[in-house]
Amino acid sequence: FSRAQDPSGCCIFLDTRREVSPACPWDVLKMSRLYTRRNVALLFAIASVWTLFGFFVGRQPHHHQSSFLDRSQHVTNNRGAFRLWVSEEKDSIYLAPNFLEEYATFEERFMALWYPTDVDMKSLADFLKARNQNLPSRWRVTDQRLSRARVQSTGTYAAERYVVDNLRTRFQPVKRRSTMEAKVVRAYFMPFSCTAFRNTQVKRAPVQIFSQEAVNRFVYNVLHDYPFFNKSNGVDHFYICAHDMGTEIARSSAEQILLNSIGVVQTADFSSFDARRSHWNGIPQVKAPGQTWQTFSPHKDIAILPLVRFDEAMVGKRAPWPHRYLGMFIGSSGGRQLRQRLINLYRGSADFLITNATIRGPKYIQAIHQSRYCIVPRGMCIFTPRLAEAFIYGCVPVIVADYYAPPLSSILSWSKFAVFIREDNIENMHQILSSISHQDWQMLSSNLMLARKHFIYHERPRKFDHFNMILFQIYLRVKSFSYLQNF
Numbered sequence: 001f002s003r004a005q006d007p008s009g010c011c012i013f014l015d016t017r018r019e020v021s022p023a024c025p026w027d028v029l030k031m032s033r034l035y036t037r038r039n040v041a042l043l044f045a046i047a048s049v050w051t052l053f054g055f056f057v058g059r060q061p062h063h064h065q066s067s068f069l070d071r072s073q074h075v076t077n078n079r080g081a082f083r084l085w086v087s088e089e090k091d092s093i094y095l096a097p098n099f100l101e102e103y104a105t106f107e108e109r110f111m112a113l114w115y116p117t118d119v120d121m122k123s124l125a126d127f128l129k130a131r132n133q134n135l136p137s138r139w140r141v142t143d144q145r146l147s148r149a150r151v152q153s154t155g156t157y158a159a160e161r162y163v164v165d166n167l168r169t170r171f172q173p174v175k176r177r178s179t180m181e182a183k184v185v186r187a188y189f190m191p192f193s194c195t196a197f198r199n200t201q202v203k204r205a206p207v208q209i210f211s212q213e214a215v216n217r218f219v220y221n222v223l224h225d226y227p228f229f230n231k232s233n234g235v236d237h238f239y240i241c242a243h244d245m246g247t248e249i250a251r252s253s254a255e256q257i258l259l260n261s262i263g264v265v266q267t268a269d270f271s272s273f274d275a276r277r278s279h280w281n282g283i284p285q286v287k288a289p290g291q292t293w294q295t296f297s298p299h300k301d302i303a304i305l306p307l308v309r310f311d312e313a314m315v316g317k318r319a320p321w322p323h324r325y326l327g328m329f330i331g332s333s334g335g336r337q338l339r340q341r342l343i344n345l346y347r348g349s350a351d352f353l354i355t356n357a358t359i360r361g362p363k364y365i366q367a368i369h370q371s372r373y374c375i376v377p378r379g380m381c382i383f384t385p386r387l388a389e390a391f392i393y394g395c396v397p398v399i400v401a402d403y404y405a406p407p408l409s410s411i412l413s414w415s416k417f418a419v420f421i422r423e424d425n426i427e428n429m430h431q432i433l434s435s436i437s438h439q440d441w442q443m444l445s446s447n448l449m450l451a452r453k454h455f456i457y458h459e460r461p462r463k464f465d466h467f468n469m470i471l472f473q474i475y476l477r478v479k480s481f482s483y484l485q486n487f
Contacts, residue, residue, distance in 0.1 A: 093416050093451050103464070103472060110475040114189040116173040117221045124214055156385065157195040159266065159307040159457070160242035163470065164191050166461055176226060185479045187236050188228055190261075192218040194241040194249040208286045211245060212252040219253040229256070236478045238262035242306070244381045247296055251287065262477055263296070264470060268303030269382040270296050271403035298405040302473050305407050305466060307457050308388040314362070318369045318394055321441070326433055327398060328353040328371035330364060331379075331386065338377050338400065338423055345427060352430070368393045372441065373419065373433055376400065377426075391455040396444045398433065400426055408454060408469055410476075417447040 096102065153161055167189055174188060197211035223229050229237060234256035241249045246267030250257045296303070333339040333356045346352040353367055354375065368374060374390040378401035387406070390397035398419045399406065406414055414420075419436075421429055436444075454469050461467040 093412055093447050095411060095413055099411070102476075106472050106475045107463075109183055109185045109479075110187070110471060111184050112167060112171045112187045112189050112471065112474070113174045114167055114171060114191050115222055115226065117190075117218060117225065124210070124217065154307075154309060156306055157242040157266075158309075159304055160193065160195050160240050162307050162457060163240050163264070163304075163467065164193065166467055167191070170461075174226060174228065185475055185482050187238060187262075187474050187478045190218065190222060190237060190239040192239060194245055195243045205283055205286065208245065208248070209283070211249055212286070215239075215249050216252045219250075219257055223254065232260075232481055234260040235481045238264060238302075238474055240264040240304075242266050242304075247301060260300070262474060263301040264304055264474075265296060265301060266304055266306055266383045267381050268296050268298070268301070268405040268407070269403055270298050270405055273382075273403065296405065298409070300477060302470060302477075303383075303405050303407045303409070304470055305388045305391075305455055305457075306383065306385045308385050308392060309457075310392050314365060315393055316365060316369055321372070321438055323372040324370040325353045325367075325372065326351040326430070327373040327375050328367050329375035329377065329386070330355055330357065330359050330367060331384075332356055336377075336379055338426075339379070342375070342377055342400070342426055346430070349430070351434075365393060368395050371395060373398045375429075378404070378423075388455065391448070391452050394445070394449055394452065396441065396448055398429070400429075407466075408473070410473065411469070412451055412454065417444055417451050419444070 168191070171189075192215050194211050194215065197207070197214050234254075237257075238261060239250070241247070241263065242265070243249075244267055246265035246269075247258075247263040250261070250263070329339075329342065330353070331339065333343055339356075343354055343356055346354045353371060359367065368389065374386065374393075374395035374397050376384060376386045376390060376397045376399045378384065382401050382404045387397055387399070389395075396418065398421060400421050400423055402423050406418075419433070421432060425432075453464050455466050457466050
């Protein structure tokens, strides 16, 4: 210590030794009592072992030479990208990081109003009969067929009735003059039932003629009786058609419906492959000369799953890895070229359960549980109830349907819980699926269970279920144009 004197005359002592605040942590170690040769050697030994361990672990190869992720370009070529999902939060299956906040806003602000307009199908049938005298008699709409114009609560198209009934129960009908808070995001529902129109006919060609004209009349009434459609040019209006016709149902209606309004459909085919090959599209009453193909637009339209009713107690538990079958598909192949190819390729394979035999009930569920993957090939149309069953029973789906926009594809990252194979590549399906490691499959399966709640219909709609996710997508599309409603 050295002695010094401050300006006031008081004596102070200055510490002339090295400053207590060292320049680096190494100086702290040397100044501490732990600084011995033995401890320094031990520290270097630990650091060396840690470095070697990290080097060799980083050079460990995958269990497979070329993962399906690299081939299908689901993620980057970084080998650790897929494993990184393990440490991410549970909402990692979502494309937007603020999904939960956006959904909470939707629950607070969204409102759907439905038009109490209806179409007199008997007068429509008489009108079409008088206008189209050359139509075959078997295409005529009879009173007996009109009595069956009701959408069933079960079956391939039951989702249409489910959505319409729940919308009518949950929301109010449109009034010709109504005032609402500016913060409310409103959507207008046009509740015409294309599947009910379809039930008035036997053949698809007259179905298309009758249904298109019925929707045209419904839209005409909406445009002339209410002011809301003209305010927004139809961008805040939506309809549902679970039948194979999908967005084709609006082909004869006002142009705003085709270009702007939201179609909630199961036929989410944005290549229009099925429509182009259908013979009824050559009939002048269905498709006028020079008219473009009416296809599903993934930018505005919404894809939904078919409603598959099930008993939660029958869902059961899946068999552990390795499963009895690498993949399974049980379903009809009649008139379905892709499915017939699939059956011809893998019928009799020990690794696959692929057959067109009729298997239902507990045996069908057991086959799903014993399979590592559920094959979901396109049917007569691009959609199939097999995809809904994959979510219900927790089986990783393998989707074989080109140009299919799966439900919630603008919200969920499908590559994290499903596998996609092109239709012209099903010959390599065994190689693709068997190359997926156990760890990658576990991640697909666990992410599937996280996404499952969004693809389930319940007897009464629940938060985050498929019904509410349909409305959530409508909200996301409509909110950008909500300013038009205040004009």
